[in-house]
Amino acid sequence: MSAQEQVVVEDQACEFALQLKKQQQAYLANPMPSADERIARLKRLRKSLLAHQDELIESLNKDFGRRSPEETLLLDVLPNINNIDYCVKRLKKWMKTETRHTDLLVRPAKVELMYQPVGVVGIIGAWNGPIIVTFGPLVTALAAGNSAMIKMSEFNPETNKVAKKIIAEAFDDSLVSIFDGEAEASARFSALPFNHLMFTGSTAVGRHVMRAASANLVPVTLELGGKCPVIVCPDMDIDDAVSRFIYGKCANSGQICLSPDYILCPEGKEQAVVDAYCKRFKEMFPAFSSTTDHSSVHSERHFQRLQEILSDAKAKGATVISANGQEPDPKTRMMPTHLVLNATEDMIVMQEEIFGPILPIKGYKSVEEAVSYINQGGRPLGLYIMSFDKTTQDYILNHTHSGGVSINEVVSHALCDDVPFGGVGDSGIGHYHGHEGFKAMSKAKTVLKRGKFYPGKFTAPPYDKGFLRPILKWLLRQ
Structure with a gap:
């Protein structure tokens, strides 16, 4: 300085x-x-x-x-x-x-x-x-x-x-x-x-x-903030799930503390999530380069940070797919969502809050495994459950900690004025x-008010002549 x-x-x-x-x-x-x-x-x-x-x-x-x-x-x-x-x-x-x-x-x-x-x-x-x-x-x-x-x-x-x-x-x-x-x-x-x-x-x-x-x-x-996960549960239709979380990821170009940070879906359905996301993204933003419906990445610094996250993922073996086939534009900083498959824990994309239009998709063998994965990281600000099965919903609610939860929706719990909003732990x-x-x-502030009658004089010393000893003996009787 x-x-x-x-x-x-x-x-x-x-x-x-x-x-x-x-x-x-x-x-x-x-x-x-x-x-x-x-x-x-x-x-x-x-x-x-x-x-x-x-x-x-x-x-x-x-x-x-x-x-x-x-x-x-x-x-x-x-x-x-x-x-x-x-x-x-x-x-x-x-x-x-x-x-x-x-x-x-x-x-x-x-x-x-x-x-x-x-x-x-x-x-x-x-x-x-x-x-x-x-x-x-x-x-x-x-x-x-x-x-x-x-x-x-x-x-x-x-x-x-x-x-x-x-x-x-x-x-x-x-x-x-x-x-x-x-x-x-x-x-x-x-x-x-x-x-x-x-x-x-x-x-x-x-x-x-x-x-x-x-x-x-x-x-x-x-x-x-933190890495807010979306759990797509086995009973949930993939197209329906994507339609419910995609706007939360695209809003403000993913630059929201409650934006979905990664997706957990049943093993073998990762590509189905990618396909559904790409289809819906193109419907939402048919003329992406010129649209005013999608925000740009805020600054050059954050744009470069996001490109480094993608480069790191690619270098370590991940598959990166642009939601509309377009590459990020460094001039306008317009960047379609980039979906990441085969992400591993040594990649930056799975270590840091992304805060931008990048979305890893990981498979799980069971809901219990998905919950265990979430619990290994910091407690997120938001957690999102895609399921209509109450038993599954209750299991996830009871076995995870997060600032808040939206079920079959993302982000929206923060818009409810009648409930507290805030994080827990790292969030x-x-x-x-x-x-x-x-x-x-x-x-x-606690305020205790007494009237004209003051009982304290009956319990003041000397204790061998007052009422305190017998009162205490009575109160502490077995």
């Missing part, structure tokens, strides 16, 4: 710290926003987001090189609108103080649980879905009554401009502030003493974020959707 770049980084770190102090002071002036205040904030975000949806389509198209307009609306805009509407409808119920059971040792008293905002939430986004992975956590943070500081990915400069405009129109920066900057800026951002930190990105970077947050004992929510920590997300960004 040059001296000039170091100065920029130090200046931005100072800006982060000053902004955090500003938001902390503003929060302390209003530490328990009412339901009406929170709902008004969410509605302002909704209005601003909808007002700039066309600009988001244009900016993401520029940042990606080619980004399907429908995918921007479907993956980045609509889920946030649905999330806001869901929270607005339920927020007053979530905020109610809960009465809990009063234990014998503290009676007579009343025990309550109140959900209090934690303070300032830090949000670090990723490049692949820059609006959903920043505004999604923001919705949860605002619903819980917090303020937020957002760090956008530096790889989407055009989209970041629009995001800043959306936030500036909806909020004063004492409530929500937004930044971009290089990787060093993200490192400085993650080291700030937030009251909660939400990160979306790779498992490797997630480890660094958690390590930085630990210095200040900042609780973290990590939404990572993440914590949740940020729905009621569970509200709780994650709140402090559940």
Whole structure:
């Protein structure tokens, strides 16, 4: 890093710290926003987001090189609108103080649980879905009554401009502030003493974020990824299975943390999966080179990374098949799905999250063998079961761990606002959707209330003259 770049980084770190102090002071002036205040904030975000949806389509198209307009609306805009509407409808119920059971040792008293905002939430986004992975956590943070500081990915400069405009129109920066900057800026951002930190990105970077947050004992929510498998079970028709998972693989050119990473199918049916996939892919994208329905690989760096994965697989004996017979175009970075047969564990394609239009297909002898294979790796963010047999479904559900599961579908469980979304193990920590997300960004504070009668004087020392000894003897009787 040059001296000039170091100065920029130090200046931005100072800006982060000053902004955090500003938001902390503003929060302390209003530490328990009412339901009406929170709902008004969410509605302002909704209005601003909808007002700039066309600009988001244009900016993401520029940042990606080619980004399907429908995918921007479907993956980045609509889920946030649905999330806001869901929270607005339920927020007053979530905020109610809960009465809990009063234990014998503290009676007579009343025990309550109140959900209090934690303070300032830090949000670090990723490049692949820059609006959903920043505004999604923001919705949860605002619903819980917090303020937020957002760090956008530096790889989407055009989209970041629009995001800043959306936030500036909806909020004063004492409530929500937004930044971009290089990787060093993200490192400085993650080291700030937030009251909660939400990160979306790779498992490797997630480890660094958690390590930085630990210095200040900042609780973290990590939404990572991993190798999300699809199990095509013996009872499932191959054409039907492919029709159900292909869009999840093609959406955003496979650059989604929940995108199917590899397919497990009954041994001997691998070629049938390839044939069905190629047929359906050509139907979906008949003029692939010029279509606006399929997004390009985001950047030159990721395009080259994917080509290296394919070269490694070919060099080690795998068969690679383009879904439409076309080769990846280095100029436009348009890349049809490349199906990989005979993949082995020494290949990069089976070791790392692919995050792009490459799809290994492996055979198994039994469902038990498929489950065993999945369990040998890290726990994925999503697991997909293609089967109508309930016994098979239950076996896989009971013998695997994953952030979530979709049966006879892929990705869609993440679109359900009424359930928590998050990973487990290598795929993440914590949740940020729905009621569970509200709780994650709140402090559940126990409050015990006594009236005028105070029983403590009857159990105070000296113990040989009070009621405590006989009470304890009675309570601990055999």
